Amino acid sequence: MITVSSAKEMKNIIQDLKKQDKTIGFVPTMGYLHEGHLSLVDQSVRQCDITVMSIFVNPLQFGPGEDFERYPRDPKRDTLLAEKAGVDMLFYPDVKELYPTEPSVKVKAVDRTEVLCGASRPGHFDGVVTVLSILFNIVDPDKSFFGQKDAQQVAVVEGLTKSLHFPTEIIPVETVREEDGLAKSSRNVYLNEVERKEAPAIYQALNASSDIYKRNGRNAAIEHFRQALITVSGEIDYIEILTYPELKVPSESDTRLIIAAAVKFERARLIDNIIFTTEEES
Ligand code: AMP
Numbered sequence: 001m002i003t004v005s006s007a008k009e010m011k012n013i014i015q016d017l018k019k020q021d022k023t024i025g026f027v028p029t030m031g032y033l034h035e036g037h038l039s040l041v042d043q044s045v046r047q048c049d050i051t052v053m054s055i056f057v058n059p060l061q062f063g064p065g066e067d068f069e070r071y072p073r074d075p076k077r078d079t080l081l082a083e084k085a086g087v088d089m090l091f092y093p094d095v096k097e098l099y100p101t102e103p104s105v106k107v108k109a110v111d112r113t114e115v116l117c118g119a120s121r122p123g124h125f126d127g128v129v130t131v132l133s134i135l136f137n138i139v140d141p142d143k144s145f146f147g148q149k150d151a152q153q154v155a156v157v158e159g160l161t162k163s164l165h166f167p168t169e170i171i172p173v174e175t176v177r178e179e180d181g182l183a184k185s186s187r188n189v190y191l192n193e194v195e196r197k198e199a200p201a202i203y204q205a206l207n208a209s210s211d212i213y214k215r216n217g218r219n220a221a222i223e224h225f226r227q228a229l230i231t232v233s234g235e236i237d238y239i240e241i242l243t244y245p246e247l248k249v250p251s252e253s254d255t256r257l258i259i260a261a262a263v264k265f266e267r268a269r270l271i272d273n274i275i276f277t278t279e280e281e282s
Helices: 007-019 035-047 075-085 116-120 124-139 148-163 186-190 193-198 200-216 218-228
Strands: 002-004 024-029 050-055 089-091 143-147 169-173 235-243 256-264 269-277
Touching: 002 007, 007 024, 007 089, 007 124, 024 035, 024 124, 035 050, 035 075, 035 143, 035 169, 050 075, 050 124, 075 089, 089 124, 116 124, 116 148, 116 235, 116 256, 124 148, 143 148, 148 169, 148 256, 148 269, 186 269, 193 200, 200 218, 200 235, 200 256, 200 269, 218 235, 218 256
Parallel strands: 002 089, 024 050, 024 143, 050 089, 143 169
Antiparallel strands: 235 256, 256 269
């Protein structure tokens, strides 16, 4: 594996690989790697000749008072894990490399952002689509791999590639979970012992609520989620059921839905979701 921190060097290497007709798979991350990230690498290794991972904690996607400064970082461990997982090129730019000056252009996500994390983290998805536009231009990937754990991000990024004609295919990858169901996340290290025991209740409640939705509708499902988390110390930031990937309020004819929640613990805000269908299985 080679590690590159310069955008120019990265572009040159990619150009050479393209001349050799190699397909490029891309896994953008903020590092502090866990099995969730590595499952994206696994998919990329299976589907593409070359796998590029980026590690960049993007200041633009953090709001004031959020955890940009104390976001967990461990470059040494990440480098070892990336190499072991099969990454061919690790792109590890610093902030000045991607944003050498105050940007004169920023990308704004205008669809699928008024709800869920877009509503509770104003500007977050603008930061995401801006950095991804820069990274897509540097890495020029054939396929880009994103986790369904951040399902709204997948929906917004599909909008980005369609709207701005980025020639990369977005491949969603299933959420990787701990044995007790908690979605793996870099932020899980910030849970204290009690919170760590409580946190799997989020996934359990999402599962139960999606079943209740099918039988008894939205209000009963949301109410069930709230009741199931009543003894948990974290505070529900949102719980919502929407169409997926459009993220609209569902009507009776909509069958592909998402139930998504964010729960704020003392030092970590966790998100999780389930995408489900209301059609009877035959
Ligand atoms: P992050 O480093 O948190 O920005 O995540 C980088 C990529 O890994 C994103 O596409 C995430 O959706 C994905 N990811 C994070 N956690 C998981 C997980 N538990 N399972 C699958 N993908 C994940």
